[in-house]
Amino acid sequence: MAKRKVEESGGGEASWLNTFADLMNLLLCFFVLLFAMSTVDADKWDQLINSMQNSFSILSSGGNTVGEGMLIASGISQLELLDEYFKEDTNSSEAEEQEPMDEMESNQPDKEPAEELKEELQEAGLKESEEMAQQIEQELAKQQITEQVEIDVDAQFVKLTLNGALLFDSAQSQIREDALPLVDKLSMILEQYSDNLIYIEGHTDNVPISNAKYESNDLLSAYRAFAVKDYIIEVTALDAGRIRATGCGEYNPVADNSTPEGRARNRRVEIKIYNSYNSN
Numbered sequence: 001m002a003k004r005k006v007e008e009s010g011g012g013e014a015s016w017l018n019t020f021a022d023l024m025n026l027l028l029c030f031f032v033l034l035f036a037m038s039t040v041d042a043d044k045w046d047q048l049i050n051s052m053q054n055s056f057s058i059l060s061s062g063g064n065t066v067g068e069g070m071l072i073a074s075g076i077s078q079l080e081l082l083d084e085y086f087k088e089d090t091n092s093s094e095a096e097e098q099e100p101m102d103e104m105e106s107n108q109p110d111k112e113p114a115e116e117l118k119e120e121l122q123e124a125g126l127k128e129s130e131e132m133a134q135q136i137e138q139e140l141a142k143q144q145i146t147e148q149v150e151i152d153v154d155a156q157f158v159k160l161t162l163n164g165a166l167l168f169d170s171a172q173s174q175i176r177e178d179a180l181p182l183v184d185k186l187s188m189i190l191e192q193y194s195d196n197l198i199y200i201e202g203h204t205d206n207v208p209i210s211n212a213k214y215e216s217n218d219l220l221s222a223y224r225a226f227a228v229k230d231y232i233i234e235v236t237a238l239d240a241g242r243i244r245a246t247g248c249g250e251y252n253p254v255a256d257n258s259t260p261e262g263r264a265r266n267r268r269v270e271i272k273i274y275n276s277y278n279s280n
Contacts, residue, residue, distance in 0.1 A: 125155040125277040132158045132275060136189060143185040157199075157272040160186070164203070164224070164267035171211045173223035175231060183231055190273070191236045197279040198243045199272040200225045200232075205263035206250040222247025228269055242279075 133153045140146045150161040167179045175183060190198060202221035214220040225245040233240050255262035 121277060122155045125275050126153070128275040128277065129153040129155065129158050132193070132273065135192075136160070136273075139189045139192075143189070145182055145185050148182055149186070156278045157274040160271040160273070162186075162269045162271070163264070164269060165264060167228070167269060168224055171209055171214065171220065173214070173220060173227050175227055180231075183228065184235060186271070187232045187236045190232060190271070191238055193273050194238055194242070195279065196242070196276065197274040198238070199270075199274070200229045200243065200245045201270045201272070202228075202245075202247045203252060203266060203268050203270065204250050205266040206253070206257045207263065216249070218247050218249035220247070221249050224269060228271075 130153055133151050136158060137146070137151060140149055140151075148162065148166060152159040152161070162182075166182065167175055169176060202223070202225035204217040204221045206217075209215075209217055209220055211220075214223065222245070225247055229243055229245040232238065233243060250257075250266070253262075253266045254268070255265040257263050257266060
């Protein structure tokens with residue numbers, strides 16, 4: 001007897017979907033029941049809100065308002081008396097910044113003491129120069145050369161002026177033989193001021209020089225100044241580094257170049273002995 005084939009069932013939804021849908025419905029009902037049975041404690045809710053406000057407030061000690069303003073924690077941005085709050089804070093900050101500035105200004109030295117110190121130094125320098133001039137006058141008198149040397153003083157130095165005609169021939173830079181004793185006596189006086197700076201300056205009148213050796217009065221005055229310097233170094237023990245020579249030409253006249261007498265005064269050699277305040 002022949003066996004019959006079992007026919008396969010076809011089509012339709014899977015049976016597990018029905019089971020899954022039923023489970024979801026049961027879970028939904030379960031949570032709805034839980035929510036319906038739960039109650040909210042209003043007091044505990046207020047305590048939670050206040051705790052969060054105290055923790056996140058921008059005011060000191062957990063304050064919630066500015067003056068009579070609204071709660072910061074509520075998110076309200078427009079507060080009453082906000083301008084006054086920030087103005088007070090700004091003014092206090094500016095006051096704190098101003099105090100250090102006032103202290104710095106008070107610590108800065110005044111200009112008046114500096115001017116007073118400058119005047120005191122000038123007075124002290126002038127006093128020393130005058131004392132030096134008195135000593136030099138006494139030495140000049142001992143050496144009997146007072147009439148050949150002029151003395152001037154200021155707050156920086158004592159200036160000894162020698163007539164150029166006594167030291168040099170016209171348009172020449174070599175010291176005359178009859179002037180060497182005068183320079184020797186001056187050198188002995190200068191040797192007493194070995195710690196002081198000594199400047200030797202040569203000066204001429206404004207008559208143009210016509211000499212193949214010296215192209216200008218500037219060059220002639222420089223040669224004369226160096227001639228005096230070299231001779232002083234040769235006959236004394238003075239430090240050459242503290243003696244300086246320069247030519248000033250015709251640009252610092254002391255008399256009128258339009259007269260023979262004035263031009264004679266302008267042809268000169270000046271020896272400046274600086275006081276201790278100006279010798280460093």
